[in-house]
Amino acid sequence: MTHTHLAAAMQRGTEFLGSRYAIMGGAMSWVSERNLVSAISNAGGFGMIACGAMEPHMLEEEIAETAKRTDRPFGVNLITMHPALTELIDVCAKANVSHIALAGGLPPKGSIDAIKGKGAKLICFAPALSLAKKLVRSGVDALVVEGMEAGGHIGPVSTTVLAQEILPEITDVPIFVAGGIGRGRAIAAFLEMGAAGVQLGTRFVCAHESIAHEKFKKAFIRASARDAVTSVQLDSRLPVIPVRALKNKASEEFAAKQRDVANQLDTGSVEMMEAQLQIEHYWAGALRRAVIDGDVESGSVMAGQSVGMVKGEAPLADIMAELCDEAETSLAP
Numbered sequence: 001m002t003h004t005h006l007a008a009a010m011q012r013g014t015e016f017l018g019s020r021y022a023i024m025g026g027a028m029s030w031v032s033e034r035n036l037v038s039a040i041s042n043a044g045g046f047g048m049i050a051c052g053a054m055e056p057h058m059l060e061e062e063i064a065e066t067a068k069r070t071d072r073p074f075g076v077n078l079i080t081m082h083p084a085l086t087e088l089i090d091v092c093a094k095a096n097v098s099h100i101a102l103a104g105g106l107p108p109k110g111s112i113d114a115i116k117g118k119g120a121k122l123i124c125f126a127p128a129l130s131l132a133k134k135l136v137r138s139g140v141d142a143l144v145v146e147g148m149e150a151g152g153h154i155g156p157v158s159t160t161v162l163a164q165e166i167l168p169e170i171t172d173v174p175i176f177v178a179g180g181i182g183r184g185r186a187i188a189a190f191l192e193m194g195a196a197g198v199q200l201g202t203r204f205v206c207a208h209e210s211i212a213h214e215k216f217k218k219a220f221i222r223a224s225a226r227d228a229v230t231s232v233q234l235d236s237r238l239p240v241i242p243v244r245a246l247k248n249k250a251s252e253e254f255a256a257k258q259r260d261v262a263n264q265l266d267t268g269s270v271e272m273m274e275a276q277l278q279i280e281h282y283w284a285g286a287l288r289r290a291v292i293d294g295d296v297e298s299g300s301v302m303a304g305q306s307v308g309m310v311k312g313e314a315p316l317a318d319i320m321a322e323l324c325d326e327a328e329t330s331l332a333p
């Protein structure tokens with residue numbers, strides 16, 4: 001199918017990304033590595049490497065290996081809390097990475113200049129209109145507006161509400177809408193509301209090219225929307241960012257982890273920053289156990305509510321074609 005209407009509706013996004021479709025593959029720790037990222041870009045989307053907790057030399061290798069697998073553009077997603085953020089930005093600059101996303105909080109001092117000064121385009125997450133305005137003022141080149149339907153770490157507001165609040169107000173930079181998008185019709189709807197493009201994660205996990213463990217993929221295929229639930233915050237002092245994942249034993253173990261960290265705070269054996277890092281390391285480890293080792297019981301099976309629309313494994317190109325065909329049909333008069 002030719003995608004004339006879709007191409008027109010996505011033009012601002014595709015010009016910004018340099019890809020055929022303004023569909024970003026949201027970075028997913030352990031999942032968004034060389035194979036999936038290159039497959040997304042080769043299918044016309046825009047793949048994003050999830051740096052997660054990688055050390056700089058590992059990121060350098062991941063970028064090089066991804067570039068061997070695609071000659072299309074792709075980006076890198078860095079977590080603001082990473083202790084080696086500056087070195088990671090340098091690695092991206094040396095490898096001429098064209099687009100960098102900063103996730104996990106507001107960009108730390110100096111990081112915006114460091115990224116833009118080295119010629120990359122900077123993408124940030126805007127969980128509220130006020131923050132979106134602040135980020136635009138501070139010079140970011142594009143925003144991802146991600147609602148709480150998404151998989152992984154989430155904010156409290158739904159995608160539809162954020163899109164309605166932010167899209168009409170922010171016109172200076174392109175905006176990509178994320179969270180809960182499972183069908184091309186939804187992509188079309190957000191484009192019609194003024195989005196430059198979209199970002200999807202959950203729908204790409206079961207691509208053939210994804211290295212996620214077979215058991216991780218099976219859990220996705222079996223699950224319905226209501227199985228993708230958010231973690232509970234047990235102690236109001238602990239600024240635990242909610243995580244959306246499939247219900248399993250890991251959810252209970254996370255409660256125990258929070259109690260343990262809260263006790264450490266009580267006894268003064270850790271500072272708040274360290275406590276938060278411990279929680280984040282817990283998630284990174286639990287996600288790895290599920291994605292790589294296939295331990296879908298005590299590992300964390302992070303998934304968005306759109307998991308119910310994942311019906312089987314398929315080549316990435318087929319998933320992309322299905323999404324784009326549906327969007328085109330919806331946009332055509």
Ligand SMILES: Cc1cc2nc3c(=O)[nH]c(=O)nc-3n(C[C@H](O)[C@H](O)[C@H](O)COP(=O)(O)O)c2cc1C
Nearest residue numbers: 026027028029103150151152179180200201202304
């Ligand atoms: C398994 C998994 C891991 C994720 N890891 C990250 C991450 O490391 N960094 C990040 O910025 N977003 C992460 N996300 C969010 C995705 O990048 C993306 O924004 C989200 O999946 C979009 O919502 P959807 O899942 O409803 O499509 C993750 C999502 C999933 C499902």
